[in-house]
Amino acid sequence: MRDTADRLVITAEHREILGQVLDKWSVLVLEELCECPRRFNELRRLIPVTQKSLTATLRRLERSGIVQRVVVSDRPVAVEYRITPLGKTLRDPVDAILRWTEEHRHDIEQARARFDEDTPG
Amino acid sequence: MRDTADRLVITAEHREILGQVLDKWSVLVLEELCECPRRFNELRRLIPVTQKSLTATLRRLERSGIVQRVVVSDRPVAVEYRITPLGKTLRDPVDAILRWTEEHRHDIEQARARFDEDTPG
């Protein structure tokens, strides 16, 4: 959806999708699952997230078709989460953002130091 | 910061920067300011955001060196917000994400419809 100036028009729907997919923990979960499938508690060990939030994150990603929940065996229950083909298409753009934060971290720190110094209070 | 497998290692700092720069309104403000400098109330007309949230968003972006606040004249006060060179480097990666939401919107909708149908409750 672009206007005559070929400019991106951001709708509420775009924002909604972004909120679901690029939130605090989703990015971390995606990065992990792009490496290989992971179990629930395995993800918990890798990411400093509570059970509740991890469950919510996985459900949202599963609902949107980004990850897949696979029951591997019963007794004891084993569940594995895998990235889907749709989820894989997210990796490059997300990595681009992450690389940006990496490359410009110091610029940002310097800007903040300047701002905090200049700004009274 | 990559490990031996050349895998991105996401730190709390990455997440902090992402949270400041890719939040609900920042993306919209960035898109607008990449077009041309804008006044405060001009941005309000273009974006469905409250005064409070717009002020907060602009301050955060200004603090991190992404946008610049320029007082154009007094009496009546006129203030202009401009994208900085650092801010411009954000445009491509952010556009990549937005394009992703655009291209995969329908896949996501379908996945959600399936999920909601299959999931009792």
Place this chain on the structure above:
DNA sequence: CCGTATCCAGAGAGATACTG
């Protein structure tokens, strides 16, 4: 015009306890 100050409601996050 460009904000700041204040209040208030709702979402999200942590801690904890419990279940198939």
Place this chain on the structure above:
DNA sequence: CAGTATCTCTCTGGATACGG
């Protein structure tokens, strides 16, 4: 092991009113 169920608490964010 892989969750669900509460409860509490903070924090965001909208609405509103006021100020330089």
